[in-house]
Amino acid sequence: MLPCRFSYFGRMVTILAVVVCVLAGLFLSSPARAAGFPQKGKAVQMLVGFAAGGSTDVGARILASGLEKELGTAVVVVNKPGASSQIAYTALTQARPDGYTIGNTNFPSAVVSYLDPVRKATYTRKNFEPLALHVVDPGLFAVKTGSPFKTLREVVDAAKANPKKVTISTTGIQSDEHFAILQLQKMTGAQFAMVHFSQGSAPALTAILGGKIDVFCGNVGDLLAQFKSGEVRILGIMDNEETPFYPSVKTFEAQGYRLYGSSSRGFSAPAGTPKEIVNILSGAIKKAVATDEHKKRMKEMGLTLRYLDPTQYTKYWDEYEATLKELLPLTKE
Amino acid sequence: MQRIYQAAALGFIGLSAFVVWESWNLEYYTTLGPGPGFFPLWLGVAMGGLSLVWLVRISGRSGMPKDVALFPQRAGIVRILSILAALVVMAGLMNLLGFQLMMFLFLVFLLMGLGRQAFWVTLVVALLGSVGLFHLFGGYLDVPLPVATVKLLANLGL
Amino acid sequence: MDAIQNLFMGFTVALTPQNLLFAFLGSVLGTLIGVLPGIGPVAGVAMLIPLTFQMTPTGAIIMLTALFYGTQYGGTITSVLLNVPGEAASAITCIEGYEMAKQGRGGAALAIAAIGSFIGGTIATIALVLAAGPLTRWALEFGPVEFFALIMLGLSLLMGLAGKSMLKALMMGIFGMLLAMVGMDPVRGLPRFTFGRMELMDGIGFVPVIMGLFGLAEVLENAEKQFAQVFAAKMSSIIPSRKEIRDSVGPILRGTVIGTLLGLVPGMTGSASSFLSYIAERKVSKYPERFGTGVIEGVAGPETANNAHANGALIPLFTLGIPASPTVAVIMGAFMMHGLIPGPFLFKEHPDVAWGVIASFYVGNVILLILNLPLVGIWVKILKIPYGLLFGVILAFMVVGAYSVSNSAFDVLVMTLFGLIGYLLRKLDFPLAPIVLTLILGPMMERSLRQSLDMSQGSLGIFLQSPIALVLLALAALILIAPAFKLFRRGKGILN
Numbered sequence: 001m002l003p004c005r006f007s008y009f010g011r012m013v014t015i016l017a018v019v020v021c022v023l024a025g026l027f028l029s030s031p032a033r034a035a036g037f038p039q040k041g042k043a044v045q046m047l048v049g050f051a052a053g054g055s056t057d058v059g060a061r062i063l064a065s066g067l068e069k070e071l072g073t074a075v076v077v078v079n080k081p082g083a084s085s086q087i088a089y090t091a092l093t094q095a096r097p098d099g100y101t102i103g104n105t106n107f108p109s110a111v112v113s114y115l116d117p118v119r120k121a122t123y124t125r126k127n128f129e130p131l132a133l134h135v136v137d138p139g140l141f142a143v144k145t146g147s148p149f150k151t152l153r154e155v156v157d158a159a160k161a162n163p164k165k166v167t168i169s170t171t172g173i174q175s176d177e178h179f180a181i182l183q184l185q186k187m188t189g190a191q192f193a194m195v196h197f198s199q200g201s202a203p204a205l206t207a208i209l210g211g212k213i214d215v216f217c218g219n220v221g222d223l224l225a226q227f228k229s230g231e232v233r234i235l236g237i238m239d240n241e242e243t244p245f246y247p248s249v250k251t252f253e254a255q256g257y258r259l260y261g262s263s264s265r266g267f268s269a270p271a272g273t274p275k276e277i278v279n280i281l282s283g284a285i286k287k288a289v290a291t292d293e294h295k296k297r298m299k300e301m302g303l304t305l306r307y308l309d310p311t312q313y314t315k316y317w318d319e320y321e322a323t324l325k326e327l328l329p330l331t332k333e
Numbered sequence: 334m335q336r337i338y339q340a341a342a343l344g345f346i347g348l349s350a351f352v353v354w355e356s357w358n359l360e361y362y363t364t365l366g367p368g369p370g371f372f373p374l375w376l377g378v379a380m381g382g383l384s385l386v387w388l389v390r391i392s393g394r395s396g397m398p399k400d401v402a403l404f405p406q407r408a409g410i411v412r413i414l415s416i417l418a419a420l421v422v423m424a425g426l427m428n429l430l431g432f433q434l435m436m437f438l439f440l441v442f443l444l445m446g447l448g449r450q451a452f453w454v455t456l457v458v459a460l461l462g463s464v465g466l467f468h469l470f471g472g473y474l475d476v477p478l479p480v481a482t483v484k485l486l487a488n489l490g491l
Numbered sequence: 492m493d494a495i496q497n498l499f500m501g502f503t504v505a506l507t508p509q510n511l512l513f514a515f516l517g518s519v520l521g522t523l524i525g526v527l528p529g530i531g532p533v534a535g536v537a538m539l540i541p542l543t544f545q546m547t548p549t550g551a552i553i554m555l556t557a558l559f560y561g562t563q564y565g566g567t568i569t570s571v572l573l574n575v576p577g578e579a580a581s582a583i584t585c586i587e588g589y590e591m592a593k594q595g596r597g598g599a600a601l602a603i604a605a606i607g608s609f610i611g612g613t614i615a616t617i618a619l620v621l622a623a624g625p626l627t628r629w630a631l632e633f634g635p636v637e638f639f640a641l642i643m644l645g646l647s648l649l650m651g652l653a654g655k656s657m658l659k660a661l662m663m664g665i666f667g668m669l670l671a672m673v674g675m676d677p678v679r680g681l682p683r684f685t686f687g688r689m690e691l692m693d694g695i696g697f698v699p700v701i702m703g704l705f706g707l708a709e710v711l712e713n714a715e716k717q718f719a720q721v722f723a724a725k726m727s728s729i730i731p732s733r734k735e736i737r738d739s740v741g742p743i744l745r746g747t748v749i750g751t752l753l754g755l756v757p758g759m760t761g762s763a764s765s766f767l768s769y770i771a772e773r774k775v776s777k778y779p780e781r782f783g784t785g786v787i788e789g790v791a792g793p794e795t796a797n798n799a800h801a802n803g804a805l806i807p808l809f810t811l812g813i814p815a816s817p818t819v820a821v822i823m824g825a826f827m828m829h830g831l832i833p834g835p836f837l838f839k840e841h842p843d844v845a846w847g848v849i850a851s852f853y854v855g856n857v858i859l860l861i862l863n864l865p866l867v868g869i870w871v872k873i874l875k876i877p878y879g880l881l882f883g884v885i886l887a888f889m890v891v892g893a894y895s896v897s898n899s900a901f902d903v904l905v906m907t908l909f910g911l912i913g914y915l916l917r918k919l920d921f922p923l924a925p926i927v928l929t930l931i932l933g934p935m936m937e938r939s940l941r942q943s944l945d946m947s948q949g950s951l952g953i954f955l956q957s958p959i960a961l962v963l964l965a966l967a968a969l970i971l972i973a974p975a976f977k978l979f980r981r982g983k984g985i986l987n
Binding site: 360387466473474 | 681
């Protein structure tokens with residue numbers, strides 16, 4: 001019963017407000033439905049935490065166009081670069097878990113962003129629902145072709161004999177190269193002088209070709225041009241199998257160092273996305289990845305396809321996180 | 334007008350103090366070289382020193398540019414503040430209410446409110462600026478301008 | 492000569508109707524993207540890549556590279572006419588170009604800029620054809636140590652920017668340097684001055700800052716009075732005067748050298764090149780105090796430099812397979828997506844593609860010159876729109892432009908804040924140019940210093956071991972000490 005002192009007008013307004021609120025509540029709280037996902041005409045947003053045109057972005061866009069065919073609805077890539085993807089991850093974990101928002105989750109940036117307290121991330125591992133691993137870019141060591149280092153062993157031995165004298169490049173603090181080198185140091189007792197090139201691999205490449213740095217540490221996708229022209233000698237691949245991009249280059253494992261480092265790119269949905277939707281999305285990614293067209297494009301970009309389904313990806317994530325957790329304090333030294 | 338310059342100088346000094354204080358908490362020097370706090374600290378000190386010198390200079394001599402109406406009349410200040418306020422509101426609500434609605438309101442406010450433009454001109458430009466730019470950037474330039482997060486508006490396509 | 496023969500072959504490829512069309516399309520789109528504030532060449536190239544899948548590799552690359560150096564032409568337009576930097580490398584053109592526009596000489600400024608851009612781009616391409624090898628070897632000499640020395644030289648030229656007040660220029664330089672320190676530091680990777688905001692972890696965005704400092708501040712200043720007509724009612728001829736042409740020759744030549752050489756060095760941005768050209772012009776000019784009032788040298792030099800830079804940055808891609816700038820990295824991706832790996836062997840395996848693309852650089856620059864010169868008359872008409880309407884349109888584009896940098900509304904706020912700051916600084920008669928200089932060079936300085944010290948494990952001796960670094964540092968020291976000498980001699984203190 002409305003108080004008498006409210007005018008007629010006031011009462012009408014109040015009733016109207018209540019009606020609007022109820023309607024809004026109805027609109028705002030519709031639960032995620034698996035049946036009929038994805039609805040035709042409703043686009044799926046793919047959040048990418050790196051700028052347009054970069055390697056991650058290109059890979060994501062290629063997948064997005066494949067996904068569109070599999071899902072039957074538009075897949076729109078939205079770039080939200082910044083803070084090594086933290087902005088994109090924040091947006092992803094805060095999005096509605098209805099399957100219409102998925103995002104790129106790259107390692108190590110995703111894991112570092114919530115493990116490192118300095119980053120003040122608003123999310124943790126629990127806020128992600130892994131969908132699929134897409135590509136893996138294994139790490140490698142390389143030297144300039146005229147360099148005195150002919151094998152991986154020579155590099156490690158030199159770093160052991162002369163601590164902090166062998167210079168090696170990374171693509172930034174807490175990059176996958178940084179972690180890989182820390183692991184190698186732990187494993188062998190070698191000590192490298194790490195030089196961080198956070199502006200990408202181009203300045204690092206210049207430094208190695210110009211003879212300013214002894215060893216280039218990067219990923220398989222970085223040296224396609226230089227390998228072809230014979231300007232670099234790749235000493236080892238940090239993977240459990242050799243890479244087709246650089247035939248005749250042995251793995252670290254084969255040379256006695258059980259080091260597996262890589263930067264990898266996968267996709268996740270916000271936690272709470274219903275299981276059926278997760279399976280639909282992951283299945284679609286699997287099919288998109290298996291097409292010849294997709295494989296061809298990934299090969300041209302120098303990216304190594306390695307699909308893992310949600311369960312496998314979760315396991316991979318957990319293992320990766322455990323490794324990083326140990327190494328993280330070392331990156332602060 | 335001297336007061337204004339002095340206020341500005343004090344502003345710079347305040348900024349310098351803030352910078353020095355923040356840098357104090359950062360690592361000054363690492364084993365290999367200047368740490369994160371090194372340069373900001375010294376830059377802050379330098380800025381503070383220079384600001385102090387400036388303050389002394391403008392307070393001392395009478396060689397100040399006299400009678401230069403430094404700041405505009407009341408109407409001008411209102412216009413300037415309105416533009417700034419409109420921009421802040423635009424930035425703040427763009428994600429909530431969607432680009433198109435906000436830009437439409439923004440342009441109407443600026444053109445009719447401040448620019449004293451005619452109604453029809455404003456309407457055309459505002460529509461082009463909101464819906465037009467939305468489709469231009471979203472469709473052709475790969476820049477997805479925000480759509481409203483408020484469900485009601487999102488369902489309307491805004 | 493072998494190269495010339497190959498070049499002729501390249502022309503036969505580049506001048507096919509299809510490839511001409513692609514060059515034309517790329518040029519037009521590039522100009523438009525350059526005009527739109529905020530969207531830069533990286534986004535432009537990236538956006539076009541999917542469209543190029545249906546095209547031949549040669550055609551695709553021709554279009555994308557035309558777009559790339561086309562943006563350098565387009566960025567000038569809004570800088571000169573509206574004081575809104577169309578993209579980062581055009582920021583410095585605002586300072587002189589806009590003054591010229593206000594005096595009715597905007598047409599001449601744009602014309603000289605187009606001509607200078609053409610000369611810069613073409614000569615850089617000639618350098619690619621004739622001297623790619625030596626130039627690349629030169630570029631490889633620039634490791635972190637030499638890079639640091641180069642940046643220090645650039646910073647020392649800050650002294651050359653002091654117009655009336657060295658004190659104020661220094662304060663602004665320091666201010667810019669402090670702004671450059673916002674974000675993750677290069678030593679520890681810890682956030683500095685970010686107030687806990689993720690968006691600041693990569694630093695304050697350069698493009699929103701300059702859009703605010705120049706574009707928005709200008710609008711605010713015009714808002715002081717009722718929106719009267721801002722621009723000189725009578726636009727003098729759009730053809731530059733004889734004197735203007737004569738005065739531009741030196742800056743254009745110097746700008747070409749600066750742009751080409753710096754474009755080769757990975758890590759150097761187009762804005763750094765154009766900026767260094769500006770201060771170089773100021774240094775060699777007989778009338779340095781006139782800078783800031785609309786001096787053609789301040790347009791001719793930087794505009795030439797940024798185009799020479801864009802074309803120069805393509806050289807390491809062909810000779811080493813290294814992208815010297817982010818846009819070139821995207822173009823490299825485009826190469827790869829068409830199944831080609833750029834590098835020296837491209838000339839052996841696909842000479843038609845390699846030389847066809849190089850020849851198209853000439854063609855593209857010619858197309859852009861032909862496109863842009865007549866368009867000057869049209870662009871200039873924009874200024875006739877009543878400011879009460881124009882300012883709203885400008886602000887709308889600036890909002891979208893600032894947003895589009897990172898798809899973030901936060902950048903719009905940054906632009907707004909710096910609009911206010913820029914306005915206040917102008918009122919208090921502080922020069923803005925030093926801020927831009929240190930904002931560009933600051934991060935590079937800290938990063939390369941850290942990298943150098945990482946290499947030497949803390950020893951400063953590494954700087955003494957590099958001849959190039961020594962020369963550059965000595966030059967820097969000379970430039971810093973010289974004015975001090977002069978001032979001491981005159982008997983005044985440093986505080987004039």
